[in-house]
Amino acid sequence: MSVTVRLPTLLRPHAGGEAAVTVAGSTIGEVLNELVQRYPGVTAQVLNDDGTLHKFVNVYVNDDDVRYLSLLETPVKDGDEVSILPAVAGG
């Protein structure tokens, strides 16, 4: 099972400058683990030390935010598009 992961500009320098990469996995958790193993430089901005999703990042499967699905347990299927974007907030 492989999906395309779209990377935000901030993470691209840690992923060889690529805007999108193909990653294997059957859940978002597996996809992100594979991603950080391949590009360790993206880890700190995507996952917390305990492996949960970082608060300041949004991850989507196609059009849907995984926070409204099953977070890291969210299943993905072949050809899905996973997008990672920074959470944008302030005061």
Place this chain on the structure above:
Amino acid sequence: MSTVLKLSREIYVQMVAHCIKGLPDEACGLLAGDPGEAEVMRCYPTRNLAASARVYTVDPKDHLIADRDAERDGHEVIGVFHSHTHTDAYPSQTDVDQAPDPNWHYVLVSLRDTHPVVRSYSIVDGTIKEESVVVLSASGSDPQEREAERVPV
């Protein structure tokens, strides 16, 4: 070298109008353009998921739509704007703490006074630096040929 953020009058009006429409809450949106060019080519008003007069959260769904649309046009999201309803057009500590990207432009629209005040900043490693904002009065391919006007401060 200080950065000059350029935007068209249409985008300026779109941004300020979205902020006024969002009252009494803070309003927010994303700005897209060519990275390194510091010229806003598209403005994407977004929902403030926090629905608050003190904080904002760009609706993640709106962010994804804006990001894809910008990419389709060959642009990228290069900044965010949001309103301060009762304070200066200056980044709050929360804005600094949560600034998502050191390459972005952080545009503040203050609605405290009768006339909106628009300012732009870079936020890098917690350091705020003001950028000039220039509103281009007509659209054209060469910014040099356009009559530019500095936003009154």
